[in-house]
Amino acid sequence: MLTTHPFDDDHLHEECGIFGASGSEGAAALVALGLHALQHRGQEAAGITSFDGRDFHTHRAMGHVAGNFDRDDVIRALAGDIACGHVRYSTTGETALRNVQPLYAELQSGGFAIAHNGNISNAMRLRRELVRRGSIFQSTSDTETIIHLVATSQYRTLLDKFIDALKQVEGAYALIVMTPDGMIACRDPLGIRPLVMGKLGDTYIFASETVALDVVGATFERSVEPGELVIVQNGELRSIRPFDQVAARPCIFEWVYFSRPDSIVDDHSIYSVRKNIGAQLAIEAPVEADLVIPVPDSGVPAAIGYAQESGIPFELGIIRSHYVGRTFIQPGDKVRHLGVKLKHNANRALIQGKKIVLIDDSIVRGTTSLKIVQMMREAGAAEVHMRIASPPTRHSCFYGVDTPERAKLLAAKLDLGGMTDFIHADSLAFVSIDGLYKALGEAQRAEGRPKYCDACFTGDYPTTLTDHDESSAIDQLAMLDERVN
Template identity: 75%
Template sequence: MNLTHPYCDADGDKLREECGIFGVVGARDAASMVALGLHALQHRGQEAVGITSFDGQESYSRRGIGHVAANFSDASALAELPGDMAAGHVRYSTTGGSGLRNVQPLYADLASGGFAIAHNGNISNAVALRRDLVGKGSIFQSTSDTEVIIHLVATSRYPTLLDRFVDALRMVEGAYSLICMTPAGMIACRDPLGIRPLVLGKLGESVIFASESVALDVVGADLIRTVDPGELIEVDREGKITSHRPFGTPAPRPCIFEHVYFSRPDSIVDGRSVYEVRKAIGQQLAIESPVEADLVVPVPDSGVPAAIGFAAQSGIPFELGIIRSHYVGRTFIQPSDGARNADVRRKHNANRALVAGKRIVLIDDSIVRGTTSLKIVQMMRDAGAAEVHFRVASPPTEHSCFYGVDTPERSKLLAARMDVAAMADFIIADSLAFVSIDGLYRAVGEAQRRSGAPQYCDACFTGDYPTRLTDLAERTNPAQLSLLAEKVA
């Protein structure tokens, strides 16, 4: 099965995170704990799942297409993964395609021993690195950018695996959170800007790494802290933790969209409650773009916290004017364009008795292509809404992400093609407004966005990319490249 993100439409009209990772050292039946942790991270990737374990002598791997439950719900599957150390991964494909050969963790044998690696993020110079490695004789088994790291480690001339790992990462551009499992223990690392998230937890004597704190909650572990940007943490088989900082201390730029949409609302990201941040975004929306209306209605489920905040700030009642079915996925048979166009109605249904004759404020987290927003507004009108006003809990998404988020090319982003007034006409809303970039920063606890040195990666809104984009530059025409260079600079 290949189901969508809980909030994702069949036509790809939502941004998708690409991966979630979870690793544990020093736990009886470590693979079972990893499977449980991956359940909590399922929203970060529903295309495929893999777990690799180590029992002190041998490594064992199991991978599958689809959800965690479809591959690791029975005891026999987990019995194939013995050991007190394990790492797992759920994925959507960004760099590389679908198929089992790209399912992580990826494993490799070196002269000094084998290691498995699970990666959340995207390497923006993977094509250039791969070309160089192939030219020197490397043979790739997958199309995943993660395998580039494996070959860089394998070809490094440093004597220890840790030093080889650091040497490899110094050549990598882009965003990553990594778990590397070796016979000696586990290495976890976050990219120098901290674009992709990673947290450290403990359960008894077991040490755990996860993409989000909610995965620690689910396994009963305590959140110790966030892994710092550029930090590399080494954990041996006895649970001893050693922190390294081989990349200096550049100003961090964590992904602000984790707060807007990607992370579960019950997670803590960079020390802040995602749920409280999303409510604060809704409050900012109500302050910046008030409207006279009868009801505040979230687009389920992603718009709920922001809608609660908007209602609290505006005094307009919050109501569930749209009911979502939790049992419709991409695998639903779609024999015709008509059936495909009805997908929103299978997933969402207007609470007709509530919305008829009412002025509605719809709250959603983002507008990508705009097709889903159009269908939702039309649904409200068909249900008899007198007015439909649309408020968005993020700034306009005008630029593609190259750091591990599955976004359409820029020409397909509605905000890249239209101004706000034209977008309102496109989705047939009576009015449309987005939270400002400074309003978003206020919601995450900053006074405003610092011009020239922003506190977060917000490139999907501003085009201000925090790293070089080597692979993109190679396939971009000179005029576009000049503009991109100005943005990156």
């Protein structure tokens, strides 16, 4: 069986979304609303854990928040005035209920629930050592590594054990943790993954994006700072910074694609930045055309920016049906092609005979761009020019984003001419890396110490990649062994 997501299956998929509320009667209902607002960050599974002062309660399920957490009996069973939740798109671990978060464990100090956005890039090495010492893992998620590090730490207090665990992991994490003593929210020292804090009356709220605060009526207070632990106990908030201070490197793709356009990340409006990227793209890669057309929905803000800067009219040349979910079809080119049109269809009357500029956020494998260009040709477009609101994606992400291995990335295999031929476009251009930084208010990308993590474009990873490096070394030894034998 195949799922037809014709314009979604070839994007860099969102990593995860987390939401926590402390100090609200019926906190789980608030968390469920917040998770609805973060559904774009993960559509594979969702979970909520609550604490009622004595017991922890958890409900986890495959699928969307709607249908799993809009039932009164489910929310009533999640009693308590403190709760945290998670929406998942798996980047590590199999697609199975045992990997759905929040993960929960009974430690010596009591219950411990954790929701994680990001990826621990040395989880496999840590896991091997923990198993050697006697740990028994219940999931294949990298997040469970943190639980075992806390459980086996020799420090006395739970907070010190948690800090000890975090000092042993590398990679990216935004975490919400619940214990019998309260809630902890934190980000990795580089701040690769986002996390914000808000208030709703006396309730403290933590979320991956500000849009989730908006939905529940909370006031945005500030971002949780890179390397900061924010602790809420008995309605009181305090902050500690147990790590050595380093220059932050938040993920630049939050502004390109991941975050909702109505969110604000590090004082930047996502919508405004995406329009700026489109305008910069028009400056760097102009083309004579009749229409600017976005690839829905992620290409819309950049297309507006491109149209305004270039003076070429913006039009909706691809119409998306929002009433078609997953469409299961049997394999077969003819039926599959018809299935594509259930969700996206060309606005033929608008496109026929026109020179068009298509705006999309990224090219990963290139298969989606090929489909879009073909759709425009079949609708009668005279010329099809593709403009991409990010630099070429040439490297895999190891910080919580589902990226294909590098050998499958189109920009890692082909030069610009080769990519243009592959998607059958009349021309193709990407915004430059300096142009992307300009859209975020920077003069250019600083060499040596860039302000953002842009490793998917540049290969400049801000942390060590222990598991990947060890795996690569093993693969190279295996290849050498095959040649010798």
